[in-house]
Amino acid sequence: MAAKWSLSGALRGMFQRETITEETWDDLETALITADFGPDITEQLIDALRADVERLKVDDPKDLRRMLRERLEERFAEYDPTLSLQERPAVILVVGVNGVGKTTTIGKLARFLIVNGQSVVVGAADTFRAAAVEQLATWAQRAGSAIVRPEREGQDPASVAFQTVEAAKTHGHTMCIIDTAGRLHTKGGLMDELGKIKRVIEKQSPIAEVLLVLDATTGQNGVSQAQAFIEHAGITGLVVTKLDGSAKGGFILAVQERTGIPIKLIGQGEGIDDLTGFTSHVFVEQLVG
């Protein structure tokens, strides 16, 4: 089994050297690109760090590591990662491309909210993928939340969403999380459907958060995913999943900076409690070591 690659691991070797050499910069570039930061951000970071090193006359790689951490933290911390769930019920719509872990995220989020004293109902508006409703039901059961299922197969997802918000109102749930079918951001018709779901929900209650779920192993395509979902669904926050698998996810910095949408939640495991809020400091600490 290949050892798990991580940015911190890759950097460890280079920070143990005596002085900063050209090789250090090469290694740093390789490490950042391998962590999916993309060529642009990598170049910016390296240029900035080179300038700092020059200016401060630093030649200990350990200082360079600290500087890298600071730079990254600063850039990650530019946006506010707090979920805004003041509405009652607070409606959370979860969107994303196929297979990024939307349903799993909802299970974990429901659990997270319930543990924090909220009463949650989830809506299975993914009426497209085979067995998606059952998958969500399993998670709802684990999390201990209520669920609204479609009344019949292939029901219009917007109507399921509507019924979920309605149920939240009648039964007095404080939070309402709606699952949607995964859709590639290039499919115009499916993206329009999201717009409809949103409009239908808003007839009853304002939407507190629209969360876009991104798979941490995604590469530079993450940016165009986010842009398309902003346009059609007006996303308000990012959720990054499967971070345990890759220990990378550098591309989310590009997504956050290019779209201005903050990263709000991080999923790092298959267990139901493996979802945490995003804090720049902790994230960078894990990334860089």
Place this chain on the structure above:
Amino acid sequence: MAAFGSLSTRLTETLAKLRTKGKLSASDVDGTVREIRRALLDADVALEVVKSFTAAVRERALGAEVSEALNPAQQVVKIVNDELVGILGGESRQLQLAKQPPTVIMLAGLQGAGKTTLAGKLAKHLRGKGHQPLLVASDLQRPNAVTQLQVVGGQAGVQVYAPEPGNGIGDPVKVARDGVAEAKRRQYDIVIVDTAGRLGVDADMMQQAADIRRAVQPDEVLFVIDAMIGQDAVATARAFQEGVDFTGVVLTKLDGDARGGAALSIRGLTGKPIMFASTGETLDDFEPFHPDRMASRILDLGDILTLIEQAQKAFDEDEAHRLAEAIATDGFTLEDFLKQMQQLRKAGNFKQMLGMLPGAKGMREAIDSFDERELVRTEAIIQSMTPQERKQSKILNGSRRVRIARGAGVTVTDVNQLMARFEQAAKMMKTVAKGGVPQMPGMGPMPGMRQSKKVQKQGKQQRRSGNPAKRTAEPVQPAAPQGSAFGKPKAEGAFGELSETDQAALQRMLGNG
């Protein structure tokens, strides 16, 4: 992607400087290679593959003979393209069927790569080829993966072997083994084993996959991977190669706009062939993998070389001259119109040509809606006219039009529409010949049409470039305005969406900017 500017645009900027030089110098090549490196990284090709790739391109570009037919810019593009296709593999491989049925196919891949859906697609594909596939539900991990496979199997019209309910209950290795035995007993000739998705670093799950592999001795192990994956493709592919030693690769979610650099990474690192591409939500969106198409997708270069080649082959120069003369003397007739069109049809599949233009990816929908038969119909109408009618379209009165419509098997309305389009085209040609720039709805400036007065002279004494590559590329231009001249409005859209920069980029590539 747009924010970075497509590679074709950026590359042509770099290459524009080389255009006049005969041979590539080291610094020219370095500049170009830098751009290619960046573009490949943007396309999520793994860094180590990028490094070896750019090294190979650099070496070949420096050592390249000065080509007679191509200018330096085109030469570099050709080298890049050759190398890309080379790595991606010349041809796609077929599934290896076992001599003794059943053939066992095992699917493995990361969570969310699309294995279960793919199982259904593969089953349907094989069933269409006259096989009797059996799906085996060995993903007992993900909630309701078994149910999903049953639904998918139902849609594909194949049997699903699912003795265990899943959701963490049951032994996947035993299910796989029993599934194969079941297939033998009940005479299925293909068994497709769906396994649980796993993260590349999860040793336990990988062990499970390895155990399944050992238990069922599959003839093919297909590694299913999401085309959107980033640099992690390397670690993932390596982990799976060590874990289950896959024999082929399936790339999924290719209907998105990811460049799919992963294809290049995996092929470059493991040497395993990419066999299938999955391109949509329904079970029929499944096709064999085409390395050449992937090459142009990764770099978004458009298959410029093929475009040039095709155009060269099809367009005969004398005809182009005659046409230019005709337009200049204001005598653009239906006959010219017809000839233009035949040239275009000779150039091969028109849709395909459109698709090859750089930046054309975004207009795929418009291309799809373009009906090539429209060309055939138009041709039929013109051919139903007498020579005199073709020369003097003004004489076409009602009864002549009825006769023509009958001859061409269309309605009079069709004939009228064609005439309207023709008149529009003729007017446009006149404007061009007079040195003006024709205004066309939804179209940027026409490629190759200079706004200067030189155009006026272009008629008889058409300037011929000294550069052979330029000269051969030139005749392509008259074809360009045709799209809106005789196409239906939809087709006009197809051209219209080709942005100004793309047109400019193409133009520069053709060595004519």
